[in-house]
Amino acid sequence: xxxxxxxxxxxxxxxxxxxxxxxxxxxxxxxxxxxxxxxxxxxxxxxxxxxxxxxxxxxxxxxxxxxxxxxxxxxxxxxxxxxxxxxxxxxxxxxxxxxxxxxxxxxxxxxxxxxxxxxxxxxxxxxxxxxxxxxxxxxxxxxxxxxxxxxxxxxxxxxxxxxxxxxxxxxxxxxxxxxxxxxxxxxxxxxxxxxxxxxxxxxxx
Numbered sequence: 001x002x003x004x005x006x007x008x009x010x011x012x013x014x015x016x017x018x019x020x021x022x023x024x025x026x027x028x029x030x031x032x033x034x035x036x037x038x039x040x041x042x043x044x045x046x047x048x049x050x051x052x053x054x055x056x057x058x059x060x061x062x063x064x065x066x067x068x069x070x071x072x073x074x075x076x077x078x079x080x081x082x083x084x085x086x087x088x089x090x091x092x093x094x095x096x097x098x099x100x101x102x103x104x105x106x107x108x109x110x111x112x113x114x115x116x117x118x119x120x121x122x123x124x125x126x127x128x129x130x131x132x133x134x135x136x137x138x139x140x141x142x143x144x145x146x147x148x149x150x151x152x153x154x155x156x157x158x159x160x161x162x163x164x165x166x167x168x169x170x171x172x173x174x175x176x177x178x179x180x181x182x183x184x185x186x187x188x189x190x191x192x193x194x195x196x197x198x199x200x201x202x203x204x205x
Contacts, residue, residue, distance in 0.1 A: 012148045013049055020118040023051045023089035023143075024066075025073075026059045029115050032066040036119070039067075053090040060092075060113075069119025070112055070131055074099055078108030083190045084132055086112045086153055087142040094161075095142055097183035102190055109190065110136070117149055138193040142186055144176075157196040159189035 014021050022037070024030040030052065037048050065071035074096055076082070083102065087095035092113050099109040112131055114120055120128065132139070132153065139158040141150035147162035154160060161180060176182065 012146050014117060014149050018046060020046060020048045020116060021051060022048055022116045022119075024115050025087075025089060025092035025113050026057050028059060028062040029066045029113065032062065032064070033115055036067040051089060055090050057090050058093055058096070060096075066113070066115060067119070068123050068127065069116035069121070070114035070123075070128075072110060072131055073113040074109075074111035076108035076110040077103055080108070080133070081110040081136050082108040083138040083140065083194055084110045084112055084136050085140050085142065085186065085190065086114055086132070086150070088114050088117075089143070091142045091144055091161075091181065094181060094183050094186050095140075098186035098190065101183060101187045107190070107194070138190065138197045140186060140189045140193055142181070144181055154193075157193055159193045159196075161186055161189055 013019060022033045024033050033050065037050070040046065060073060063071055063073070070086075073092065085095040085098060092111070095111045099111050102109040120131075137155055137157045139154040140161065141147065141154050141158065142161045143150065144163050146164055147160035150158075150160050150162070163181075
């Protein structure tokens, strides 16, 4: 079963047992997600919630790893990234724009698009670590919903740009700015995460 899923700040549909939530970032991820849902249905049918945006979003290069639930969309300029930005759905564009700001400051930034947390967690440890290396502890997750899902990905030094209350009625641009869903705020969260990793390292040494 596949059904449309509306995001809500009051509860995370990912908490529903057995339900796979898929939030594609663009048309290419949507096509990859639909193909993966059909492939899975043929061997192991399960309910999926496909959450699609009504906003206009950029289209990125297709990547077959989108079917794995999470993958590197934009690589860091450094061999080992300083920070990883994890985003899903229409918020991926914010992470991509924040990466440009951070890279201009000399902060190596990897952007991970994660259309499906459930699919990503089904991958091998080796694959998951290749996308989110344990050595990269400065992490930021971005989603216009509650942050419940993301704590296990960002760790003790990470930051989450989320919406922990009910929304309001206005155009998307106004609300995103009011609630901190801007590239500038995502970049600020990344800097804070970097500062936290420095502080934690000093405390533990």
